[in-house]
Amino acid sequence: MNEPILTFKMPLEKRVFDILFSFSVLVVISPLLLLIVALIKLTSKGPVIYKSKRVGSNYQIFDFYKFRSMYTNTAQKLKELAKTNNQYTQGKDNMPNLQQKCKDCLRENTECTRLIYFDDLAICDKVFSLSKKELDKRAFNKISNDPRITPFGNFLRNTSLDELPQLFNVLKGDMSIVGNRPLPLYEAEKLTTDQQALRFMAPAGITGLWQVTKRGKKEMSEEERMELDNTYAQNHSLLFDLKILLKTFPALLQKDNV
Incomplete structure (x- = not known):
């Protein structure tokens, strides 16, 4: 007899918290959001929001939102610079x-x-x-002084303000405030073992355990990150989420993005 396939089901209290928290934050920062939208439009041509396909809990694919930080003709810019x-x-x-x-x-x-x-x-x-x-x-190393990134986009990335549209992902139910980071398709399809797939038995989140653990560490291996993702998947709770959320704010002050 085949074993039943495990799936993640969002706890009611976590979903209620996500809705109340994300809606409240969006109301409070709405002037900042409008300012960012205006500056993106003024400094470069193209859409304000960048969408990419990501894999969340239960391998569900959704549109992941960010403020656009790159020029729209990035391929041409790289060819010219090369x-x-x-x-x-x-x-x-x-x-x-x-x-x-x-x-x-x-x-x-x-x-x-x-x-x-x-x-x-x-x-x-x-x-x-x-x-x-x-x-x-x-x-695989990141390009320094990447010419594809706009000057204002570089500021958005360094301050993590480009992540703010993910609050709308939370309202839609694609993500949670706290969870494991949703992965690009090409990364998710490589995680095929039971141990690797365990991370998807938890909600996709804006912040999470490995982001706050990363603070103070110069590097983190893929094995360490997977272990932290699995730890969260096995131990997530509203209290655990609140602890991670409180650690997120000082983590934002570090140089590397969380």
């Missing part, structure tokens, strides 16, 4: 020193695997594979 700035390209100058590494391999009395030729360099297959991993890892 011609003059190697920060956005992977040219020969950005390659690891493959020839030197191969000599090191030989110096350690380790036999080189079959030679391959890369940009007129004869290197062993093993060293090339290791160097390629370094390049792949480097590709």
Whole structure:
């Protein structure tokens, strides 16, 4: 007999709190929201709200709201900049020193695997594979001084004000004030094991356990983040939410976005 599929059901008290809290905050900050809307329209062309597909509790897909912080022609901007700035390209100058590494391999009395030729360099297959991993890892780093972001958008991101439209997600029932961050589709589809999927047995939230735990830590591994998401999924309650919410405000003062 197949085991029943577990699903998350929003507790009534949590949903009531979400509605009252998000509505109250929206009323209080409505002048700020109007000011942000006006400044976005004045500083760049395009819609005020940016929507992206995210995966929340029970793998439900919804439109995730943010204030737009990028120019609308971002692809063209990157193409133009790539011609003059190697920060956005992977040219020969950005390659690891493959020839030197191969000599090191030989110096350690380790036999080189079959030679391959890369940009007129004869290197062993093993060293090339290791160097390629370094390049792949480097590709995931965020671009500094990203030209796609508007000056005002950079301010919105640094202050986390771009997240305010998610209060409307909370009113709609897509998200909760406190929960696990909703994931982009390409990230969610990689979480296939029972241990990884446990995080979806909790509401998607604006803030959460890993965001407030991140404060004071320079880096957090994916394993640590998954463990915190699972901890919240197994222990969420209104009291736990209130504790996380109280820790969120000082966390907003840190340099990195939460």
